[in-house]
Amino acid sequence: MARIIGIANQKGGVGKTTTAINLAASLGVLEFKTLLVDADPQANSTSGIGFDLQNIQQSIYDCMVGEKRAEDVILKTDIPNLDLIPSHIDLVGAEIEMINYPQRENVIKNILEEVRSQYDFIIIDCSPSLGLITVNALVAADSVAIPVQAEFFALEGLGKLLNTIKIVQSRLNTSLEIEGILMTMYDGRLRLCNQIVNEVRRHFEEMVFETLIHRNSKLSEAPSVGKPVILYDAESKGSINYLNLAKEILQKNNMTKINQSERILKTDNE
Numbered sequence: 001m002a003r004i005i006g007i008a009n010q011k012g013g014v015g016k017t018t019t020a021i022n023l024a025a026s027l028g029v030l031e032f033k034t035l036l037v038d039a040d041p042q043a044n045s046t047s048g049i050g051f052d053l054q055n056i057q058q059s060i061y062d063c064m065v066g067e068k069r070a071e072d073v074i075l076k077t078d079i080p081n082l083d084l085i086p087s088h089i090d091l092v093g094a095e096i097e098m099i100n101y102p103q104r105e106n107v108i109k110n111i112l113e114e115v116r117s118q119y120d121f122i123i124i125d126c127s128p129s130l131g132l133i134t135v136n137a138l139v140a141a142d143s144v145a146i147p148v149q150a151e152f153f154a155l156e157g158l159g160k161l162l163n164t165i166k167i168v169q170s171r172l173n174t175s176l177e178i179e180g181i182l183m184t185m186y187d188g189r190l191r192l193c194n195q196i197v198n199e200v201r202r203h204f205e206e207m208v209f210e211t212l213i214h215r216n217s218k219l220s221e222a223p224s225v226g227k228p229v230i231l232y233d234a235e236s237k238g239s240i241n242y243l244n245l246a247k248e249i250l251q252k253n254n255m256t257k258i259n260q261s262e263r264i265l266k267t268d269n270e
Contacts, residue, residue, distance in 0.1 A: 002035070002119040003253060004112065005179055006141035008126040008134060010164075011157040014149040015184035017044040018219055019245075020125035022238070023145075025049075025228030026246035028082035032120040032255070035074070038087035039108065039137050040127040046086040049077050050226035059088035063111045064136075065097045070115045079228060083119075095132040104132065105172050109140035120255070130164050138168045143179035145249075147213075148200065150186045150193040155200070179249065184213040211245040214238065 007020040017040065024036040038045040039060060043053055062068040063085075075084045098104045112122060124137045138144060144165060148158055158181075169176045181204055187193050201208045213219075216238035222229040229238045250256040 002116045002122045004122040004141045006124045006126055006137045006144045008144050008161065009147055010128055010130045010161055012128040015147045015213060016128065017048060017125055019147045019182060020045050020123055021048045022228050022242035023245055024082055024123040025079050025230050026243045027121050028079045029230055030246055031081060033081050034121045034123065035083045035119045037085045037122060037124045039133055040087055040125050041089055041091040043087040045125040047226065048223040049084055051086060056086050056088055059086045061088050061090045061094055064094050064107050070111050079231065098132060105135055105139050108136040112140055135168060138165065138176060139173045141176060143177040145179040145182055147182045147184045150183050150196050152196065178207055180209040181207050182209050182213065185215050186212040187215050209245060209248055211241060211248050213241045
């Protein structure tokens with residue numbers, strides 16, 4: 001039975017989609033059967049994993065407001081053990097179309113329930129908002145990972161997101177956990193970055209992942225060729241960071257298949 005992890009932050013530009021793509025790809029490379037669900041109307045996870053949006057005939061939108069089942073829209077990717085439920089710009093209108101649905105907060109949960117037994121992990125790339133689609137993702141998820149950019153303004157929205165998660169926990173999904181807060185776009189040369197990381201760790205303690213995602217040009221370049229960074233440049237700092245994140249999540253959930261000596265790869269400035 002898959003562990004479902006939502007990647008969520010209502011603030012854009014914090015590395016949410018980058019995290020969804022590269023975490024899912026890393027889990028696949030580590031031989032865990034993984035499904036990436038693109039629940040963002042921008043469909044960046046879909047294009048970033050190698051699909052031309054012009055050729056997407058069916059997407060999660062067709063599952064949410066149509067009669068398609070998850071297995072009807074799942075696409076095989078070039079990454080070992082990684083499948084995709086793509087998104088489409090039509091998803092923008094889904095919230096309006098779903099407004100009168102009974103139990104409209106459970107739509108994505110019901111879609112994924114049919115295929116959950118086929119995977120070890122399901123990673124949901126949430127839209128950068130706190131609307132109905134994001135609430136759907138949080139209701140479907142076992143846990144939520146929160147990417148936070150290592151700069152001051154990125155911290156401002158964290159409280160709002162945590163409040164939303166608490167509301168979902170209290171009313172809609174009592175078993176929802178916080179998988180962890182992930183510090184992204186980290187530059188160890190900058191004093192401010194280190195101050196913010198230390199402050200977040202002081203305040204949230206064990207909720208913060210040990211893994212830091214460094215600023216890395218390969219992470220920025222990889223989506224332009226439709227590949228996760230582990231296929232674009234497996235030896236880059238970004239690739240190693242996300243492989244470490246995958247291993248940390250496996251360790252946290254007692255699912256690791258790797259030897260103790262291989263658990264954490266070191267990069268510069270760590």
